[in-house]
Amino acid sequence: MQNLIRGLWPHLLVLVVFVLASLIYFNPVLQGKTIFQSDIVQYIGMAKEQNDFREATGDETYWTNSAFAGMPTYQLGAKYPHNYIKKLDLLFRFLPRPADYLFLYFVGFYILMRVLKVKMPLAALGALAFGFSTYLIIILGVGHNAKAHAIAYMPLVLSGVLLCFRGRLMWGFLLTTIALALELVANHFQMTYYLGLLLVCVGVAYFIQATKEKQLKPYFKSVGVLLGAAILAAGLNSTNLMATKEYADTSTRGKSELTINPDGSTKQSTSGLDYDYITEYSYGIAESLNLYISRFMGGGSAEEAPKKSKAFDELLAMGASPSDARQIVGQVPMYWGDQTYVAAPAYVGAVVVFLALLSLFLVKGPMRWWLVSGFLLSLLLSWGKNFPILTDFFISYVPLYNKFRAVSSIQVILELVLPIMGTLGLMKMFSEEIATELKRKALIRSSAILGGLTALFYLTGGSLFSFSSPYDEFFIERIGLPFVDAVREDRLSLMKTDALRSLVLMLAVAALLWFFLKEKVREPVLIGGLTLLLLIDLIGVDRRYINEDDFVAARVMKEPFQQNGANMQILEDDQDYYRVLDNVNDPWNSAQASYYHHSIGGYHAAKPGRMQDIYEFYITEGNVGVLNMLNVRYIIAQNQNGGAVAQRNPFANGNAWLVDRVELVDNADQEILALDSLNTKTTAVVRKEHNELLPGVKGLHDSLSTIELTAYRPDHMVYDFKAQKDQLAVFSDTYYEKGWNAYIDGELTPHFRANYLLRALAIPAGEHQIEFRFEPVVIKRGGMISLGSSVLFVLLFAWSVYRWKKEESANPTP
Numbered sequence: 001m002q003n004l005i006r007g008l009w010p011h012l013l014v015l016v017v018f019v020l021a022s023l024i025y026f027n028p029v030l031q032g033k034t035i036f037q038s039d040i041v042q043y044i045g046m047a048k049e050q051n052d053f054r055e056a057t058g059d060e061t062y063w064t065n066s067a068f069a070g071m072p073t074y075q076l077g078a079k080y081p082h083n084y085i086k087k088l089d090l091l092f093r094f095l096p097r098p099a100d101y102l103f104l105y106f107v108g109f110y111i112l113m114r115v116l117k118v119k120m121p122l123a124a125l126g127a128l129a130f131g132f133s134t135y136l137i138i139i140l141g142v143g144h145n146a147k148a149h150a151i152a153y154m155p156l157v158l159s160g161v162l163l164c165f166r167g168r169l170m171w172g173f174l175l176t177t178i179a180l181a182l183e184l185v186a187n188h189f190q191m192t193y194y195l196g197l198l199l200v201c202v203g204v205a206y207f208i209q210a211t212k213e214k215q216l217k218p219y220f221k222s223v224g225v226l227l228g229a230a231i232l233a234a235g236l237n238s239t240n241l242m243a244t245k246e247y248a249d250t251s252t253r254g255k256s257e258l259t260i261n262p263d264g265s266t267k268q269s270t271s272g273l274d275y276d277y278i279t280e281y282s283y284g285i286a287e288s289l290n291l292y293i294s295r296f297m298g299g300g301s302a303e304e305a306p307k308k309s310k311a312f313d314e315l316l317a318m319g320a321s322p323s324d325a326r327q328i329v330g331q332v333p334m335y336w337g338d339q340t341y342v343a344a345p346a347y348v349g350a351v352v353v354f355l356a357l358l359s360l361f362l363v364k365g366p367m368r369w370w371l372v373s374g375f376l377l378s379l380l381l382s383w384g385k386n387f388p389i390l391t392d393f394f395i396s397y398v399p400l401y402n403k404f405r406a407v408s409s410i411q412v413i414l415e416l417v418l419p420i421m422g423t424l425g426l427m428k429m430f431s432e433e434i435a436t437e438l439k440r441k442a443l444i445r446s447s448a449i450l451g452g453l454t455a456l457f458y459l460t461g462g463s464l465f466s467f468s469s470p471y472d473e474f475f476i477e478r479i480g481l482p483f484v485d486a487v488r489e490d491r492l493s494l495m496k497t498d499a500l501r502s503l504v505l506m507l508a509v510a511a512l513l514w515f516f517l518k519e520k521v522r523e524p525v526l527i528g529g530l531t532l533l534l535l536i537d538l539i540g541v542d543r544r545y546i547n548e549d550d551f552v553a554a555r556v557m558k559e560p561f562q563q564n565g566a567n568m569q570i571l572e573d574d575q576d577y578y579r580v581l582d583n584v585n586d587p588w589n590s591a592q593a594s595y596y597h598h599s600i601g602g603y604h605a606a607k608p609g610r611m612q613d614i615y616e617f618y619i620t621e622g623n624v625g626v627l628n629m630l631n632v633r634y635i636i637a638q639n640q641n642g643g644a645v646a647q648r649n650p651f652a653n654g655n656a657w658l659v660d661r662v663e664l665v666d667n668a669d670q671e672i673l674a675l676d677s678l679n680t681k682t683t684a685v686v687r688k689e690h691n692e693l694l695p696g697v698k699g700l701h702d703s704l705s706t707i708e709l710t711a712y713r714p715d716h717m718v719y720d721f722k723a724q725k726d727q728l729a730v731f732s733d734t735y736y737e738k739g740w741n742a743y744i745d746g747e748l749t750p751h752f753r754a755n756y757l758l759r760a761l762a763i764p765a766g767e768h769q770i771e772f773r774f775e776p777v778v779i780k781r782g783g784m785i786s787l788g789s790s791v792l793f794v795l796l797f798a799w800s801v802y803r804w805k806k807e808e809s810a811n812p813t814p
Contacts, residue, residue, distance in 0.1 A: 014124050018106040021128065022099040025539070028551035029096040036552045037098075037143025041560040042603035045591025047076045049598075049714055054079075061714045062243075063739070063774040066594040067602030068611045069579065069630050069757070070734035072776070074247050075187070075606060080239040081783035084790045085181045092182075098140040104152035105131035109419065112155035115162055116367075116420075118427050121527045125534065126423030130155070132538035133415050134294070134347035134545070141546040142343055149186035151412050154195050157183050158416075160229065161199055164222040165206045170800050172222075173229050177793060180233035187240060190404040191412060198374045198413050205370035235789030239782025246738050246778055251606040253403050257668035262617045273405055278395060280340060282384025283408040286465065287337045290345035291414075292353045292450075293457065293502050294541045295494040298334035298467075300344040305329050306493045310486040318483070328479070332487050334494060336469040338386075339408065344545040346411050350502035351509050351534045352422045354450055359425025361442035362434060371421050378413035405605075426530070429513060430523065440517055447510045454503040458496050467491040505537050561595045566636045566644035570597060577655055577712050578633035579732070581619070584644045585636075588615060593636065600630050608734065610757050617672055628653045629680035629755055631732035655709040656719055658702070658727045659684045662694060671756045684730050684760060690752040693762055694728065702727065707763075707770070715774035722767045731759040731772070739776035744768050 023030060049066040050073045053059070064073050072078075080086075092107075093100040109130040113123030130136070139148050160176030163169075183192055203223070210219035234241055248254055253273065261267050268274070289296040295303065305311060311332065315325035335342055360368070384391050384407040394401045429439055457464070467488040476484050512529045515521040521529075570580060579600050582593035587601030594602050600611075600619070618626040627635075633652045639645045660682045665671050667687075674685040686694065705723030712718075721729070735753040742751035742761050745768050754760035763770065 010120055014110060014120060015107065017124065018103055018110070018127070019095065021106065021131075022095055022102040025102065025132075025542075026096075026099045028548050029099055032554055033551040034096075034554045034557045035098055035141065035546075035550050036557065037141065037145070039143030040145065040557070041143070042591040043076070043143070044557070044560055045593075045595035046602055046604060047073070048595045050076060050078070053714055061774070062776055062779060063715045063736075065577075065598045065714055065733070067591065067599055067604070068608050068734075069600045069732075070736070071602075071604075071608050071611075072243070072247050072736070072739065074240070074243040075604070078243070080243075080779065080786070082787040082790065083237075083239065083783075084786070085178075085236045086185050088178075089182050089185045097145070098148070101140055101145065101148040101152055102131055102137075104149075105136060108152055108155040108159075112159045112162075112420070113423055115159040116424065118423055119430070121524075122423055122427055122430075125426070125527060125531050126419050128531065129349065129352050129422060129534055129538070130416065130419040132535070132542060133349070133352075133419070134344055134538065134541050135411065135415055137542045137546050138344045141550055146186055146188040147191055147409070147412075150183060150188040150191035150195075151416075153179055153183040153186060154191070154198075154412075154416055157195060158198075158202070161202060161226060164226050164229075165202070165219075167218065167222075169222065169225050170803070173225050174797060174800055176226060176229035177232045177236075180230060181236040184233060184237040184241065187244075189244070190409065193400060193404065194378075194410050194413050197377060197410075198370075198417070201370045201374045201377065202366075205366035205373070208369070209366045232789055232793060235785055236793065238785035238789065239779060242778045242782045243776070246776075248403075248606060250736070251609050252612050253606050254609055256609055256613065258613060258672065260669050260673075273402055275395065278402060278405050279384040279391065279407055281406040281408045282339070282386050282391075283346075283382040283411065284337045284339070285383055285386055287339075288379060288382075289457075291348045291418075292350055293454070293495065293498045294345050294347040295334075295498040296457075297337040297342075297345065298469075298491045298494055300545060301333050301335045301341045302343075303334035303494070305332070305334060305487075305490045306497070308493075310489040310493070311483060314483050314486040315479075318480075332475060333469055333471055334487075334491055336467050336488075336491055338470065345541075346408075346415065347538075347541050348415055348418050349534065349537045349541075350505040351530070351537045352418050354446060354506045354509055355422030355425045356418045357425075357450055358442055358446040359421040359428065361445060362428035362439070363421070363424050367424070371417050371424075375414045375417045375421075378410050378417070382408045382411045382414075384408065429516070436517055440514075443510060443513055443517070447507070450506055451503065451510075454499055454506065458499040458503065461495055461499070462492050465495075467495075505533055508533055561592045563596070564644045566634075566646040567596045569646040570634045570636075573633070576633075577631075577709055578652065579631050580634045580636065581627065581632050582636045584638050587619075597634075600627075600632060611734065613672060614675075614757055618675060623676070624649075624651065625678060625680050626675055629675075629730070629732060629758065631655060653681055653730075653732060655717075655733075656707045656729050656731045657681060658705050658707060658723070658729055662686050662728060664688045664691060668756070675755060678755070680730075680755060684728060684754040685756065686752065686754050686760065693750055693752050717772045719770040720767075721763055721770050723763070723765050725765050727763050727765075729761050729763055729770070730754050731761070733759055733772070735759045736774075738778065739774050741773050741775050743771040743773065746771075 026035070046067050047064075049064045050061050053061045060079050062073050062078055064071060064076065092104065095103050106127040110123050110127040113126050114120070118126065136148065136151060156179035157176065160172050160179050163172030163175060183195065207219060210216050256267070259267050259269070284297065287297045309329055311329050312325050315328055316322065320328065360372070363371070380387055380390050381394065391407065428434055472484050472487070475487070509530060512521060512526055516523070516526045566584070578598065580593050580597040581587060581600055582590065585592050587593070588607070589603055590601065591603040593599035614626060627649065628651050631652050631654060633649055635647045635649060636644050637647050663674060663683055663685050665674060665685055665687060671685055671687060678685060702723050702725045705725070705727055707719055707721045707729050710718050710720050717733070735758055740751075740759065742749050742759075744763060749761065751759055751761040759772070761770065
């Protein structure tokens with residue numbers, strides 16, 4: 001035990017270094033500030049109703065009416081029963097955000113390096129290289145917390161998998177189970193999917209080795225253990241996985257029943273996302289050089305021009321004032337790639353890229369091949385529509401690939417692979433098993449390749465590339481070609497500046513390694529020098545995009561949406577439950593209305609599929625009948641002064657209404673098209689498949705009948721009904737089959753969908769109490785599976801520890 005404690009102290013010291021590095025980089029958190037994350041602002045708006053409900057009642061609601069006319073909270077931070085793996089995750093994230101995610105980056109990668117038997121100083125160096133990679137810092141700045149969360153656990157999953165393939169089955173199983181369970185807790189399945197592609201590369205590389213060495217039996221035994229770990233990890237996250245799958249099928253990520261587009265053209269049948277939507281953010285082929293030269297493509301979309309700007313001088317020569325010239329130059333994108341918007345370049349670092357190249361000459365075996373294949377697969381797929389042969393194949397034939405957009409984000413895999421390669425390459429430079437001459441040749445070749453390429457870009461970049469942006473035509477028409485030519489010179493200047501920067505850093509690393517091989521520099525000095533160069537390299541670029549200026553007082557993020565006159569006006573109407581359409585902000589990409597009201601818009605990557613259809617067919621066209629059936633009482637519009645004003649819609653149908661007649665249709669196309677001229681107050685459109693639920697209600701009218709909402713919770717609504725004849729009631733709330741149940745006087749009664757989107761219920765004559773309760777079976781079922789999986793894991797862990805202690809007792813260390 002003493003030996004164990006003594007062995008842990010160095011690792012604890014490394015963890016302290018990681019804590020300090022995380023807090024120092026994000027030091028404003030020590031002053032109580034928080035980073036302003038645009039995506040988290042939108043999340044706060046979307047989750048406001050459920051969070052308020054949780055705080056007020058102590059209960060959890062799995063449905064919110066604050067966005068898209070109603071949707072499950074499964075992807076909005078829902079808390080599930082028996083989700084013990086989430087509690088473990090929260091235990092690891094003890095630092096203030098976003099320092100907690102940076103700390104996870106460091107720790108996960110450090111553990112991976114130790115599994116690969118890398119010495120502690122080098123493992124810590126590799127962890128810093130991974131954690132400070134520019135893309136990983138940028139996503140923290142914009143609020144892609146779930147993505148960062150998932151990336152942080154990738155090295156830990158990889159650690160468990162490699163342990164299994166190296167014969168450490170018991171510890172590999174335990175580590176893979178817990179790491180993959182934590183990976184799934186992050187709830188960013190796109191990142192987990194990309195990690196799966198990398199693990200396929202790992203598996204293939206070890207399969208080839210096992211085949212050559214005729215060791216297929218141990219190989220398949222390892223695969224079996226890993227499959228068991230994956231099943232148990234999924235069990236620990238069963239509620240989230242099952243609920244997400246259930247919702248995804250009804251969302252924009254699922255298959256639509258429609259065969260037509262709003263303009264009447266034929267809709268392409270697909271079980272995933274639209275091709276253009278998937279490939280909108282495709283990385284440029286030349287843009288990949290950003291990995292090594294940070295502003296090769298001009299940096300981010302909001303990148304500032306160089307201090308000695310040619311474009312600024314050109315404007316002054318044209319007669320503009322200095323203030324006007326600065327303003328105009330500030331509006332011109334230095335970024336000249338093809339992507340719609342880029343917050344910052346995906347810079348991995350000159351130091352890391354050089355060491356990774358060095359590793360290609362020194363690292364052998366399956367490790368080399370899965371690293372190289374993982375890098376190439378990630379890079380080629382990130383090109384998206386710029387490399388259609390591979391992209392089209394994956395979209396058409398690789399399961400689930402078409403469920404995810406922003407293909408450029410698969411570069412997270414190469415951003416994991418390159419630091420691994422770089423650290424292993426450095427480890428080989430210290431290895432006594434490799435001849436010094438071989439190391440010297442590898443160093444010379446790497447320096448010549450990368451140094452020569454960098455010098456080429458610096459000296460001839462102006463003739464190799466156009467530095468033209470898709471936005472240049474706009475400025476040519478308004479200001480003139482000489483100005484745009486000057487802008488292109490500024491872009492060239494940024495590229496040359498960073499090319500020279502990368503060249504100097506690379507040569508400095510090469511020089512340190514050369515003197516080390518010449519025994520002029522000792523190992524501690526080398527590691528210290530490399531660490532300093534690495535931090536100067538990565539943090540120097542990171543700070544261009546994420547720094548103290550991005551932090552605000554905590555209260556700003558707690559209440560991110562400023563209340564305007566329209567919001568105050570609407571909030572005075574607290575007599576009823578109604579909806580709001582925000583036409584000032586983009587209603588389909590803003591959660592501002594959701595923060596204050598029950599909105600028919602919102603902000604989410606997987607919107608409810610049928611609501612998306614209604615939006616595209618009718619809401620964009622301002623169809624009043626559709627707005628009425630959604631109970632839109634207020635429309636936020638812009639007044640003549642540019643301010644927001646609330647316009648009351650006096651024709652909204654209310655929370656529920658009774659119709660006189662039913663129009664039966666055969667399919668989804670007829671169902672949605674019928675809404676175009678439908679009087680939703682008197683007529684309901686119902687699919688023929690629900691005809692058996694309509695006995696006695698068709699064509700009946702009772703002017704004295706009433707239905708009124710008397711109690712409201714997000715997941716439970718109560719109505720009082722009174723009529724002398726059987727009636728068909730339509731409710732302004734979204735129909736969601738797997739969760740909502742209807743009760744008449746406490747008795748479960750089938751309800752169905754009407755008007756393509758809404759709930760409908762046949763109600764017999766008389767006085768009745770109608771209830772709608774959201775009672776998703778998936779939550780109860782998933783909770784029991786999570787509980788059973790947690791118990792099983794604890795038992796397996798206890799048995800493993802017992803077995804380990806027993807083996808240690810039988811074979812004591814001398």
